[in-house]
Amino acid sequence: xxxxxxxxxxxxxxxxxxxxxxxxxxxxxxxxxxxxxxxxxxxxxxxxxxxxxxxxxxxxxxxxxxxxxxxxxxxxxxxxxxxxxxxxxxxxxxxxxxxxxxxxxxxxxxxxxxxxxxxxxxxxxxxxxxxxxxxxxxxxxxxxxxxxxxxxxxxxxxxxxxxxxxxxxxxxxxxxxxxxxxxxxxxxxxxxxxxxxxx
Numbered sequence: 001x002x003x004x005x006x007x008x009x010x011x012x013x014x015x016x017x018x019x020x021x022x023x024x025x026x027x028x029x030x031x032x033x034x035x036x037x038x039x040x041x042x043x044x045x046x047x048x049x050x051x052x053x054x055x056x057x058x059x060x061x062x063x064x065x066x067x068x069x070x071x072x073x074x075x076x077x078x079x080x081x082x083x084x085x086x087x088x089x090x091x092x093x094x095x096x097x098x099x100x101x102x103x104x105x106x107x108x109x110x111x112x113x114x115x116x117x118x119x120x121x122x123x124x125x126x127x128x129x130x131x132x133x134x135x136x137x138x139x140x141x142x143x144x145x146x147x148x149x150x151x152x153x154x155x156x157x158x159x160x161x162x163x164x165x166x167x168x169x170x171x172x173x174x175x176x177x178x179x180x181x182x183x184x185x186x187x188x189x190x191x192x193x194x195x196x197x198x199x
Contacts, residue, residue: 004129011133017110018141019190024110027101028142029179035158038146039139040094041101044083046135048105051079053119053131060120072115073106080105110138141186148182149173 015021018028024045031041055075056063063071084102088095095102105111114134119127150156153173155163172178 003126007126007129007133008136011130011135011137012140013137014194016137016141016190017113017134018138019187020194022187023113024108024138025183027104027108028145029176029183031098031101032142032145032149032179032182033153033174034097034150034156035143035146036094037097038142040087040091041098042135042139042142044087044098044102045105045108045111045138046132047083048076048079049111049114049131049135049138050128051131052076052111053114053127054124055079056115056119057122057124057127063120068120069112069116072112072120076111076115077106110134144186145179145182148186149178153178 011017017023018025027041027045031037052072052075056072059071059075080103083105084095087098087102114130118130122130147157150158151162152170153175155161155167155169170178173182
């Protein structure tokens with residue numbers, strides 16, 4: 001249990017895939033225009049991470065090293081397809097909003113990196129824990145960025161208005177430039193907090 005909590009802490013804070021490792025930038029910048037998108041994308045990626053890590057760990061001794069990347073991508077693609085079809089069936093608005101970014105989870109470097117760096121070298125339970133920790137770290141980063149961008153760019157949170165009619169939203173925040181600015185400020189603040197804590 002202690003090791004799992006350590007993995008969770010590292011995935012969310014000290015080894016966060018977005019705010020520390022700086023990977024997975026494409027979906028991070030493209031899908032964080034609203035908190036609903038950020039939560040949806042983060043949970044979809046988490047589900048794929050957990051499932052693909054488990055299967056890759058189970059098959060790690062059976063997959064020849066020469067075809068391991070192709071095998072990992074095939075496994076990941078299977079889970080991404082399942083998640084995409086589930087979202088289309090049960091959350092059609094979210095599916096429409098995220099569009100192509102759900103299928104693109106297949107090539108998300110966070111998922112492939114965890115398969116190569118962790119799941120291919122460790123047992124099933126630690127690999128599942130690693131997938132969950134990294135997925136929650138990714139979701140955390142997306143939620144923070146999404147909330148900031150939605151509040152400042154639309155004056156809403158999860159689609160609900162926060163301010164009166166006199167509020168003038170900063171439209172720049174929901175545009176690509178706003179994504180880069182928000183990401184830069186959040187990374188800088190996150191790094192400062194980590195240094196202060198001595199992590």
